[in-house]
Amino acid sequence: xxxxxxxxxxxxxxxxxxxGDTVALGTTLxxxxxxxDEATGLLRAEAGLCLAExxxxxxxxxxxTPVTPGTKxxxxxxxxxxxxxxxxxxxxxxxxxxVQKLRIRAANGEIVDCSRTERPELFLATLGxxxxxxxxxxxxxxxxxxxxxxIYTESYRISGxxxxxxxxxxxxxxxxxxxxxxxxxxxxxxxGRGILYVGRWATAEEAPPGLPRPKPALTMPFSLxxxxxxxxxxxxxxxxxxxxxxxxxxxxxxxxxxxxYPLDFIHHWNRGYGxxxxxxxxxxxxxxxxxxxxxxxxxxxxxxxxxxxxxxxxDCGAEGDxxxxxxxxxxxxxxxxxxxxxxxxxxxxxxxxxxxxxxRIYLTKDGLTRAxxxxxxxxxxxEFLRVRKEWDSDGQLRSAQSRRLFGx
Amino acid sequence: xxxxxxGGTRGMGRAVGRELCxxxxxxxxxxxxxxxxxxxxxxxxxxxxxxxxxxxAECDMEAPDKFAEALDRADHALGGFDTVVVTAGLFATxxxxxxxxxxxxxxxxxxFANTVxxxxxxxxxxxxxxxxxxxxxxxxxxxxxxxxxxxxxASKAGLSAYLEGLxxxxxxxxxxxxxxxxxxxxxxxTEGLKAPPFAGEPDGVARAVVKAIERGTPVRYTPLIxxxxxxxxxxxxxxxxxxxxx
Numbered sequence: 001x002x003x004x005x006x007x008x009x010x011x012x013x014x015x016x017x018x019x020g021d022t023v024a025l026g027t028t029l030x031x032x033x034x035x036x037d038e039a040t041g042l043l044r045a046e047a048g049l050c051l052a053e054x055x056x057x058x059x060x061x062x063x064x065t066p067v068t069p070g071t072k073x074x075x076x077x078x079x080x081x082x083x084x085x086x087x088x089x090x091x092x093x094x095x096x097x098x099v100q101k102l103r104i105r106a107a108n109g110e111i112v113d114c115s116r117t118e119r120p121e122l123f124l125a126t127l128g129x130x131x132x133x134x135x136x137x138x139x140x141x142x143x144x145x146x147x148x149x150x151i152y153t154e155s156y157r158i159s160g161x162x163x164x165x166x167x168x169x170x171x172x173x174x175x176x177x178x179x180x181x182x183x184x185x186x187x188x189x190x191x192g193r194g195i196l197y198v199g200r201w202a203t204a205e206e207a208p209p210g211l212p213r214p215k216p217a218l219t220m221p222f223s224l225x226x227x228x229x230x231x232x233x234x235x236x237x238x239x240x241x242x243x244x245x246x247x248x249x250x251x252x253x254x255x256x257x258x259x260x261y262p263l264d265f266i267h268h269w270n271r272g273y274g275x276x277x278x279x280x281x282x283x284x285x286x287x288x289x290x291x292x293x294x295x296x297x298x299x300x301x302x303x304x305x306x307x308x309x310x311x312x313x314x315d316c317g318a319e320g321d322x323x324x325x326x327x328x329x330x331x332x333x334x335x336x337x338x339x340x341x342x343x344x345x346x347x348x349x350x351x352x353x354x355x356x357x358x359x360r361i362y363l364t365k366d367g368l369t370r371a372x373x374x375x376x377x378x379x380x381x382x383e384f385l386r387v388r389k390e391w392d393s394d395g396q397l398r399s400a401q402s403r404r405l406f407g408x
Numbered sequence: 409x410x411x412x413x414x415g416g417t418r419g420m421g422r423a424v425g426r427e428l429c430x431x432x433x434x435x436x437x438x439x440x441x442x443x444x445x446x447x448x449x450x451x452x453x454x455x456x457x458x459x460x461x462x463x464x465a466e467c468d469m470e471a472p473d474k475f476a477e478a479l480d481r482a483d484h485a486l487g488g489f490d491t492v493v494v495t496a497g498l499f500a501t502x503x504x505x506x507x508x509x510x511x512x513x514x515x516x517x518x519x520f521a522n523t524v525x526x527x528x529x530x531x532x533x534x535x536x537x538x539x540x541x542x543x544x545x546x547x548x549x550x551x552x553x554x555x556x557x558x559x560x561x562a563s564k565a566g567l568s569a570y571l572e573g574l575x576x577x578x579x580x581x582x583x584x585x586x587x588x589x590x591x592x593x594x595x596x597x598t599e600g601l602k603a604p605p606f607a608g609e610p611d612g613v614a615r616a617v618v619k620a621i622e623r624g625t626p627v628r629y630t631p632l633i634x635x636x637x638x639x640x641x642x643x644x645x646x647x648x649x650x651x652x653x654x
Contacts, residue, residue: 032451036458
């Protein structure tokens with residue numbers, strides 16, 4: 001067995017087999033909750049448990065995952081392997097920070113437990129290790145007690161790039177959840193305009209009564225023609241989003257599903273990009289030059305005549321202890337890029353900017369970065385490869401991504 | 409509802425156990441492997457909100473002399489059960505069974521003879537307390553002799569006939585017998601097989617099963633479309649069945 005995969009939601013090739021390999025091990029049938037301690041919030045579950053299911057079962061009991069990515073269709077094992085981050089990264093760090101213990105089947109078949117005190121090297125290499133250190137069997141993680149099952153949110157329309165970055169940083173001091181959407185098509189004085197979303201769990205007193213009611217999801221029934229999402233249509237869409245937030249400020253209570261997982265309401269949304277599909281490019285650039293780097297990357301898109309449909313800017317807190325964990329203190333930019341003939345070159349140029357400013361990219365989103373670029377970005381890589389080698393001396397575990405970026 | 413679930417650690421049984429616990433049923437779990445039972449019992453407890461304990465005991469469909477003891481333990485733990493759900497069974501493709509006579513014997517014993525014996529033990533206990541529900545997983549494979557499922561289908565055909573007879577005889581004494589006929593469902597049992605159109609998911613099956621238990625539906629195809637498919641299959645003349653591969 002060369003690779004295990006959960007729900008396959010990573011954007012690139014990290015959950016795909018390397019050429020020549022034939023069988024990947026699916027984890028989704030291993031989805032049992034093995035223990036939950038109401039006093040401490042410590043949950044132990046099999047790694048194939050889907051976050052949507054965890055939320056469904058525990059929201060009513062007023063517990064929530066300490067960190068959630070932008071989709072709930074991920075497994076616990078995938079959240080560990082990608083060391084996912086969310087809107088609260090500036091205060092809560094990555095998912096890995098809250099993981100207490102892992103049970104792993106190593107490449108040689110041995111089943112081992114690891115934590116920050118027991119086999120810490122294996123543990124830290126597995127947080128963000130893209131599943132390359134062994135098959136994750138069980139995850140023990142501390143859930144967060146929440147005051148109510150509702151989110152209180154405020155959002156602000158912001159007219160330009162510098163203000164967006166400033167306000168985002170400021171908002172982080174007062175709010176546990178912050179994120180911003182940016183218009184990457186608008187030029188001139190409108191460049192970098194966007195909407196800043198902040199939020200926190202609503203207190204028990206102010207929250208609407210009862211539980212949020214589950215809403216039916218829509219399904220994109222077939223692929224739209226490739227190229228329908230282009231700089232022109234995305235520009236029009238951006239104009240619409242920006243203008244529809246016609247008040248300068250909005251506030252209210254929302255369902256956590258709507259707040260954390262807006263895209264999950266359209267199943268197979270990726271079909272909107274047509275058969276050629278979409279890739280993401282997410283990078284984080286250190287605080288000192290974060291704003292400049294992001295401006296450069298938006299310029300790169302404009303020069304290439306392409307655009308990003310959903311562009312997310314988020315400030316990150318301190319780096320976690322996972323050996324390949326993505327976030328570090330600075331500013332993160334996530335771009336959705338419709339695949340075109342020149343996407344490889346666009347990604348290369350974006351990566352040149354990332355390298356120039358001392359940043360790095362998120363492996364979970366990546367399918368096109370070149371090995372030499374990745375090596376330049378992440379000085380932690382040799383240490384990760386050393387630990388990986390120690391636990392998989394015959395080099396059994398690999399993905400299309402690991403072959404592309406790490407040689408095997 | 410106080411339910412004994414025979415076979416609930418995997419596949420459709422696991423999904424049925426979860427659905428029952430979420431609906432507030434008290435559950436006692438029977439199965440083969442102690443460690444596996446322990447994990448599933450913990451899972452069921454959390455699905456039920458974490459307040460009610462789910463107990464379990466080892467019981468193997470291949471050891472019929474232990475059935476009485478296992479049901480007594482369940483009875484004791486639940487303070488008298490009113491519902492028995494049986495999902496345990498063996499499966500292999502026709503090609504495998506044709507080559508492996510020993511496994512064929514095991515499969516015929518488990519799916520038919522031993523399941524019937526288990527139901528006899530359960531039926532007597534339920535009738536003695538004035539009735540209840542006996543819900544057993546048969547299969548659409550038992551509806552007609554078909555090339556791809558001759559042996560497996562025969563074991564389920566026998567089981568379906570038994571369950572129908574039971575329902576006719578004892579419904580008036582308040583014992584409802586429910587025969588579940590799943591079509592192709594994506595579980596660990598069918599792992600590696602190519603899923604046909606209309607393949608079901610365990611969660612959907614579980615919702616249908618719990619609804620059938622609540623309503624006392626004697627036969628429930630799930631997903632429902634398989635009821636229509638099998639109606640057509642049952643109507644086909646033999647010379648057609650002989651020619652097609654279905």
